[in-house]
Amino acid sequence: MKPYLREKIPTSFEDIPDTTSYEAGYLVTKNAGWRNVRPVIDTASCVGCLNCYLYCPDGVISPKDGKVQIDYDFCKGCGICRKICRPGAIRMEAEK
Amino acid sequence: MAREFLSGNEAFAYGVRLARPHVISAYPITPQTIVVEKLSEFVEDGSLKSEFIHVESEHSALSCAMGASSVGARAFTATSSQGLLYMAECLPYAAGGRFPIVMMNANRSTALPWNIYGDQRDSLSQLDSGWIQAYAENAQEALDLALMSFYIAEHQKVSTPFMANLDGFVLTHTYEVVDVPTQEQADEFLPPFKTENKMSLSNPKNLGFSAGPDTNTFFKYKEHTGLLHVREVVAEAESKFESIFGRHYTGLTESYKTEDADDILITLGSISGLVRETVDKLREQGEKVGLFRIRYMRPFPNAEIAKAVKNAKAVGVLEKDISFGNEGTVYTNVNSALQKAGISIATSNYIGGLGGKNISPQEIETIFEELKEKRSVVRFLGVEVR
Numbered sequence: 001m002k003p004y005l006r007e008k009i010p011t012s013f014e015d016i017p018d019t020t021s022y023e024a025g026y027l028v029t030k031n032a033g034w035r036n037v038r039p040v041i042d043t044a045s046c047v048g049c050l051n052c053y054l055y056c057p058d059g060v061i062s063p064k065d066g067k068v069q070i071d072y073d074f075c076k077g078c079g080i081c082r083k084i085c086r087p088g089a090i091r092m093e094a095e096k
Numbered sequence: 097m098a099r100e101f102l103s104g105n106e107a108f109a110y111g112v113r114l115a116r117p118h119v120i121s122a123y124p125i126t127p128q129t130i131v132v133e134k135l136s137e138f139v140e141d142g143s144l145k146s147e148f149i150h151v152e153s154e155h156s157a158l159s160c161a162m163g164a165s166s167v168g169a170r171a172f173t174a175t176s177s178q179g180l181l182y183m184a185e186c187l188p189y190a191a192g193g194r195f196p197i198v199m200m201n202a203n204r205s206t207a208l209p210w211n212i213y214g215d216q217r218d219s220l221s222q223l224d225s226g227w228i229q230a231y232a233e234n235a236q237e238a239l240d241l242a243l244m245s246f247y248i249a250e251h252q253k254v255s256t257p258f259m260a261n262l263d264g265f266v267l268t269h270t271y272e273v274v275d276v277p278t279q280e281q282a283d284e285f286l287p288p289f290k291t292e293n294k295m296s297l298s299n300p301k302n303l304g305f306s307a308g309p310d311t312n313t314f315f316k317y318k319e320h321t322g323l324l325h326v327r328e329v330v331a332e333a334e335s336k337f338e339s340i341f342g343r344h345y346t347g348l349t350e351s352y353k354t355e356d357a358d359d360i361l362i363t364l365g366s367i368s369g370l371v372r373e374t375v376d377k378l379r380e381q382g383e384k385v386g387l388f389r390i391r392y393m394r395p396f397p398n399a400e401i402a403k404a405v406k407n408a409k410a411v412g413v414l415e416k417d418i419s420f421g422n423e424g425t426v427y428t429n430v431n432s433a434l435q436k437a438g439i440s441i442a443t444s445n446y447i448g449g450l451g452g453k454n455i456s457p458q459e460i461e462t463i464f465e466e467l468k469e470k471r472s473v474v475r476f477l478g479v480e481v482r
Contacts, residue, residue, distance in 0.1 A: 011310070013314050020304050020307070021292075022302050023302070
């Protein structure tokens, strides 16, 4: 599941909760700004083993149509998916 | 109501039992050990239905209490001195998370030189951690404070952790006759802990998140406001307490013969008893002296201090603390209160009781004698350097 991004960004005092707790299931910002390299999937080589889905430390890889997809809003570019991919279907490309 | 012969630690443990915490997580340290031992005995004999968790350190003790509080449990811990400093990382964490944990701290000196005896440098070093800080004078107040601390901390307007301080040995280990309320009375006083600030399956929440430069100040301001609400909630708690238990408390501070006093000595904690006796003795000799006891250091009773000393000629602050390179921290806070209220009188600072050194009645009389000189000095009791 891709995290929901909250549409209304809290900016004023009234928007701020009284404690450091808030309704679960939402994020207020994307979080991928420090990614230098991005994993790219070669869907032709992908066998749908889902090892990358299981090993991704940030939960940004999800199954899709028997293969996988990556959520670049939250992927940090660590490359664990490339390392774990036996068919070699994931390559890392420099962010421009 | 039963009358028992209890030490300060035991009295506090009795108060905690009456508050029925769901979770107690603590690590023993002199001079706090007995409160933890007593509570573990209560759990063992079945008179207190709590999860008693033996943790491996003070850092874990408070982390564990935070975990308990974050699922809506009433949580208690206790520590002292080096233990308090070891858990220091968790103190602002609990305060910023707005987890209303209650902690007893047995005031004790901090190393080096190694020393297990009482002074207040441990808790006063943590004034800025966001916790409510109260200082008990005697065993009865310790028990009553234990019960009231949960009421105040958990109040919806406050939702802030509470540090109840007892002077090490002088209060934790001395025995007094203490009125112990019945469980029925305690239940009438203290409502069950209710909070929305918790993990819940029916209302899932994101707890303890980050807040960047854009919103961080808002959170800190709300934390500050929670502490400022303590004054009114203490008044509410003490009024309800009196209606049930018949004992009267006086809010963030206590004034004793200050109305017409020329010279007022400000103290906190157990030394106040001796100062009160000295005031009585000097009053019999015609001296216009008074005692002003700070019961709560956070929130700081700025208004109460200004009101009590506005007609005085000199003020002394006697404290078991030194902020090295400056002066006693209580003195700094008192001076700030007076300056903001436009009160310009001589104030002096007396640093005493460090590492458990006894403060004698003669020394207190000498302080009152020196206050007549209307000077502003910072003096260490027992060190003859002026």
